[in-house]
Amino acid sequence: MILKKYILFLLAMSDTEKSTSFLGHLEELRWRLVKSAIAIVVVAVTVFIFIEPLTDIVLMSMSRSGFPTYKFMCFVSQSLGLGDAMCAGNVAVKTIETQMTKQFATSIYFSIVSGIIISFPFLAFQIWSFVKPGLKKKEIKATRGIVWYATFLFLLGVGFGYFVISPLCIQFFGFYKMSDNIELMPTFTSYYSLIVSSTIACGLFFQLPIVVYIMAKLGIMTPEVLKKYRKHALVGILVLSAVITPPDFISQVIVAIPVFMLYEISIVICRRVVKNQRVNA
Numbered sequence: 082m083i084l085k086k087y088i089l090f091l092l093a094m095s096d097t098e099k100s101t102s103f104l105g106h107l108e109e110l111r112w113r114l115v116k117s118a119i120a121i122v123v124v125a126v127t128v129f130i131f132i133e134p135l136t137d138i139v140l141m142s143m144s145r146s147g148f149p150t151y152k153f154m155c156f157v158s159q160s161l162g163l164g165d166a167m168c169a170g171n172v173a174v175k176t177i178e179t180q181m182t183k184q185f186a187t188s189i190y191f192s193i194v195s196g197i198i199i200s201f202p203f204l205a206f207q208i209w210s211f212v213k214p215g216l217k218k219k220e221i222k223a224t225r226g227i228v229w230y231a232t233f234l235f236l237l238g239v240g241f242g243y244f245v246i247s248p249l250c251i252q253f254f255g256f257y258k259m260s261d262n263i264e265l266m267p268t269f270t271s272y273y274s275l276i277v278s279s280t281i282a283c284g285l286f287f288q289l290p291i292v293v294y295i296m297a298k299l300g301i302m303t304p305e306v307l308k309k310y311r312k313h314a315l316v317g318i319l320v321l322s323a324v325i326t327p328p329d330f331i332s333q334v335i336v337a338i339p340v341f342m343l344y345e346i347s348i349v350i351c352r353r354v355v356k357n358q359r360v361n362a
Contacts, residue, residue, distance in 0.1 A: 113207045120203045125196035132188050135195075140273060143251050144172040150248040169248075172255030176269040187270055194277055198239055198284070202232045224298070231291050238287025242280035246336060250275055286321075286340055293347035297354040304352040307344070314344050 128135060142148050146155075151169035158167030178184055197204070205228045213221060254275070255265070296302035307314075315337075322336040 110211060113211045117200070117204050117207050120200040121193065121196035123196075124199045125192040128195040129188060129192040132192065136191070140191075140276060143248055143276065144255065144272075146171050148248060150244050151252075169252050170256075172251060175266060176272050177266055178269050183268075183270055187273055191273065191277075194281070198236075198281075201235055202228070205231050205235075224294075227291065227294075231288065234287040234291060235284045238284035239280055241287070241339065242283030243276070246279040246283060247276045249335070250279060287343060289340075289343045290347045290350055294350050294354060297351040298358075300358075302351055303355060304348050307348045307351055311344075311348075315341060318344070 146152075146169050148169075155165065155168035158165060209228045251272075258265070293302055293307070318337050318340050319333060322333040322340070
C-alpha cells in the first residue's frame, strides 16, 4: 500500500522528471538491498564461524532442565508451594541426521535466520529510509519512531517464541509417548525447525499493531471493524495458538493471551489514528 504512494507520486511528475526519478528510485532501492544483504551476510558469517558453541547454547540447551525458562517455572512452582510440579526434566532424546549434507545445510540456514533476526533493526531502517521520501510531512510526523516500534515488537515476539513457546513444545513432544516400546530419536532438522518456526512466527505475529496502524492511516481499517470481529479474532487466535503450540489447554492460553492483548492494543491504536485524522480533516 505504501508503494502505491510512490506510484502516484511518480505519475504526478512530467515525463522527463518521472523517468529520471524512477531510475533514481531503482538505484536507491538497489543500494538499500545491497546494504541489507551485506548486514545479513556479515552476521551470518560470524554466526557460522561459531556455529558449534551457538548450537549447544541456543538450540540444544532447550532440551536440558537448566534452560532459563525451566528454572523460572521451577522457581514459581516452589514459591507457590507446589513443589516440583512445574519443574521440567531433561528431554531424553538424541538427535540424529540421516543425510550427509544436512548438517551443513542446516548450519547455513541457522546462520541466515540469525543474520535476519540480529540485523532486523538495520533492515527496518533501510525499508523506512526508502519509503519515507514518498510520504507527506504529516504522514512522516505520524509515523515517527515506527522503526523503533517495529524492531521492539519483533524482538519481543522472537523472545516470547524462544523462551515460552519453543520450550513448551520441546517439553511436550519430548516426553510424549504412544508406547514405552518407542524410542524418540528425531532428526536435528526437525528439532531445529520446531524451535525456529515458533520463534519466527511469534516475531511476525507481534507486528500486528504496526500493520493495523498502517492500514488505519491508509483508511483501510477502522476501530469499528476490529470491534465487530473481536469474537471472530478470538476464535482465530485460539486456533492459531493450537497450531503453533502443543495440544494442551495451558500452552494455548499462554500464547493466546498476549496475542489477544496485541489485538486490543491494535483497536486502541486504530481508534487514535482515526480520531486524529478526523480532527485534522
